[in-house]
Amino acid sequence: MATIVFSALGNALAGPAGGAIGALAGRQFEDALLGTGRRRGPRLRELEVSLSSYGLAIPRVHGRMRVPGAIVWATELQEHSEVIGAKGQPATTTYSYAANLAIVLSSRPIRSLGRVWADGKLLRGAAGDLKVGGALRVYLGSEDQPLDPLIAASEGEARCPAFRGLAYVVFEALELASFGNRVPALTFEVVADDGVSLGALVDETVSDATVTADLTGFAGVLVEDDLASCLSTLADVLPLALDASGEGLRLRLADTATELLLLEPPATAVEDDAFAPSGGMVRRRSPAAAQPAAVLRYLDVARDFQPGTQHASGRAAPGQPDMLELPAALESAEARRLVERMAQRRESARERVAWRSCTLDSAVAPGTLVRLPDRSGTWRVETWEWRESGVELELARVDTLDLEPPPAPSTNFPAPADLPPAQTRLVALELPWDPAAQTGQASQAVAFVGATGASWSGAALYADGRDGELRPLGPAARARSVIGRLEMPLAPANPLLLDRTSLAIVALSDPDAVLAPASLDQLAMGANLALIGEELVQFAQVEPLGSGRWRLAHFLRGLGGTEAAIASHVEAEAFALIDARGTPLPSLVEGEDTVLALGRGDAAPTSSPLHLAGIARRPLAPVHGRSRRRADGSLDLRWTRRARGRWRWSDGVDVPLIEEAERYLVTCEGAGSTLRSWETQAPALELSPSQAAELESLGPCTLQVRQQGTHALSLPLPLARLP
Template structure:
């Protein structure tokens, strides 16, 4: 049989290992849909560091390999004891003993000389990166690191000799290894970490180099090997970390790089499957038989049933775009009733561009090679090489068929097993699916921008004596924050609240000009630079704005006397710069602040999802407290401190409006005005405007120029200013009267003033 025949060929080439490789050739050429595979290297072989006797020593080719080191020497855990005294200051003192652990160790990387170590990772964290600018070396974790590249001149390591004694330590020549002195273990659970390295064995390695190295290791004479078709095939990386056969490695390389292995005239040849056919065999030469037998059919074809074919083919490989973590490329047939899946795992590092055509080829080669043929000929075709393509003359015409088995019986008849080949299978026909590329870095938590607002009441349900606060995370890694408050000048802080919701807080790049609060402001623009460039603003229709959308507070960062605006149109200028236009101004009774904003002032969106509120009672009003937004996973002492005092603005009545004065013939002036409420009107036709206070009460001030001449307190929005009162106040009846009106809150006192001349 073919397997036996090829084993004899392999034994001819060199001893028992050579025989194993020869048998592999038969296994590769005789590859069917789901054959038994020789064990090859796997991705998981080198993922976890270990230190057991008898384990295989890894070997590497190419410049993109990731492997776990094997701990070959260690001092064991070294315990360091430290004592400190805590307490005192009038109370009992306590002596506290703490223990810290370290170790020195040597990790074996692999067999043979390598070009370098690009990175070292411990428990998934990069602690050494030779390619960074400048190189990253975490000297805080160790006192010294030595990397031995595995040449045959390296000397014993001095750290190991210091423990074991000079002359008692091997130099491990021909093996790459790393020695770390005084590795601190606190960050690794006080135990040796999982130790991984990115190995650069050789730059510009080729598949030909791997094949020659493996054959040399098997004792095969390099003069009897032909790898010319493989010399131009670049190899990013190949790591072998377990006891495997040459068979398993050749199968993986042949799968990825699309070649077969065959023996021709005493030479072991590695031949591309795209190589041209070697010869021509006519129809008349395909019916070999003994003289007393009937002439057989030239080629007897057979086909495997549909249920034996694969539905999906997947290739699992070390993805060089994902730090050599496992990547998968799959292809699937849209037709057919088969539910079989074909999966191959290789230890050959590559990217998605190389892996996807391999998955396609796995699928369609299995489907197209399901039709096989058998034919017989004579010794004239003894030269036919297994694994090579030939032109065969068939009833369907001349076809390119691969010879997958050749036997010669005692009757002198050569029997060939053929496989129908479609060369298009070996040409990529679909685009790869890129893998998600992790950066293996934990994003920094980022700082928190905290805005505290002494602002008007926004929702009736929040009608208390408190204030609003909003936060913005400044970096991609921001995960939320605690907001802390101090009422003793920063000696102690208490947590006031926490949130994981970041608002699009920004800073004004331009100031808002004055405008009317009574109509749309279509002439002004406002530029805002957001704290976090990943945040965004969006336009809304004018109807949506009238219904409450796109509200924001603008004003000084002290949170006082800001204007509430709404905006409809938004234009992005750059990543973090936005221009707003089409405004409603002075919302929620803040018309007094129109035109007071300045460059550098705060822009704080008033969204229900991000707006927070806390209440410490009216007794806390007008007292400056310290606040800080502490990002999760950061030190509270590093947070910015903000001074803020709550003035109870949300309890302040809004200023009265639309004051008028009606004079009669005697010179009396009847003054009346319209009150406004801090609370929401239920809607037109749904009753009077809510009072929002315990009782209706107003202070009315009358001025003669800058001089206050009269103060009256009334319970209705009206006052009869008689001619006699005017004369007593030094005014001339009939002249204009300057007045200031305040609505009174039982909690807050006077609200915002309304100033009029009647």
């Protein structure tokens, strides 16, 4: 606040230069009043971007930690383009990028790689699944690990290092579309050991050390600098005792003795520079620290190793607190216990005693807990020095109260969802001809691709031409469609009326998918169009049954010329909601009647037959078939034609003919074969008395009519049954 005030005042009096001088004066005033605080220990890395700088130290990971790593190899970004657009429509070219890079995680071997985060989002789950496209190879840092094939192919085997002794990962073709087509900030959960051992930290540097201290409660430790810096930081939260007076280095936890040694009475001294020459001891109490109670900054295991802070309890004091940055992974309760113990030791260590003894006792070493004659309390040996007049000891008081620290405040951390890879589901069909979007010669195949969950990022589409080879069908499917299976067959109904009696129970592939009801006006606008088996329907009412199951009712049946499939429904047939989420398949050619989809989480492709194949080019079957026997024995056959894409009747106006010519094929079917056939160019046919008599002599048969289109015959319409 003072900085702002002084800066504004200086700017008003002397312009920008005065403002800069005022800001400097205000900052010095704040530092004098509040203090600047002190940060000790290595600065914790908080979701830092993986660096690639010369001279960057590669840390040693102990236990389980989250590290950003160091990029040691990379290529230029790979560019991919996709052209999206159906026939007759403008095409759009989209570009995406992928990255190849190698990142070193630890300068000592590790056991496994856990989760990976990219820009704070989960990139690799606990099960080892990547949430985006690409490949990830993990090298644990053994001394015989092989060359990475991608690096070797790019750089050549002669120039390719195996990074033996370093744990690293290699991303190959990592898709960057989810990260703005740039390399994201990557962090890795590295599992190096089952737990953290102080002996393992020391043994890597000092071979003849004896370590009896343990790091119970530590999930992981990151050693970024030299061993001395790491031990110095740990000693701030743990009472470590380091003794180098013997043959080797001894490191143990102080304040853990079960029996306390009793020192002999203090001895006098004859040196001129000795303290308390007659009394042999000096007791002093240092003033309270100028900075408030300690603050511990650590990596919180419960918050995915993001930095957390714990404050020691006590009266608030002015100034900035003394903050210790501990490169260790801890639970919040353990961090709270450590910071409370640290504050207690700091307060009790204010009382110190200089003590002189005439006896050289090998059991009295730095870190030893002792008692003093005729004085209360427990004291720890900080230092000792052997002099001519005796052994001079520096003692610090130890608070032996084992108080339970206050519980750490609970945190509600929204961890990124680690969902298993969703399985791809597919329903492919050919849509009836739409005069508003297609020409009379075109057919439109569409793939409706769904999944079993939300952790689905798309699937590549292929066509099976029955020659054993899969042919790619253009851009991958990205939109997640609503598809499923029918649990019970749909009953037959009249296609000309609203079916209010039939029910359908659908089990959707994705339990979280939702179906919505529709009014009759919305049905008239094309809402809730769906494929059930080989029939196109619309439904008005939906009722959720739980677990992705829905009850559908109030249908419009046999839409788009599929009325022939009304009576042929079976159990477990396909269901697909037809909407804008479908992926057009303009490159699907005739004869390719099977479509396959392969997603990132699929062990094998899922396939679907092309439902309603040929419906776009096949004329609609005629309707309103009539037959009349005249008095002279002749047979008069009549019907009404329909046209593709004309789904509504217009009173007084005949629908336009879509085919090149109006032609019909009338056949007499009996005994499993065609007995007679006639062609006509009008929606009527008259059989003479002799022709009718001849047909009756052939035995039971059925007269039916098909419209002959430009590319195919329609489905038959029965006209009469003879005799």
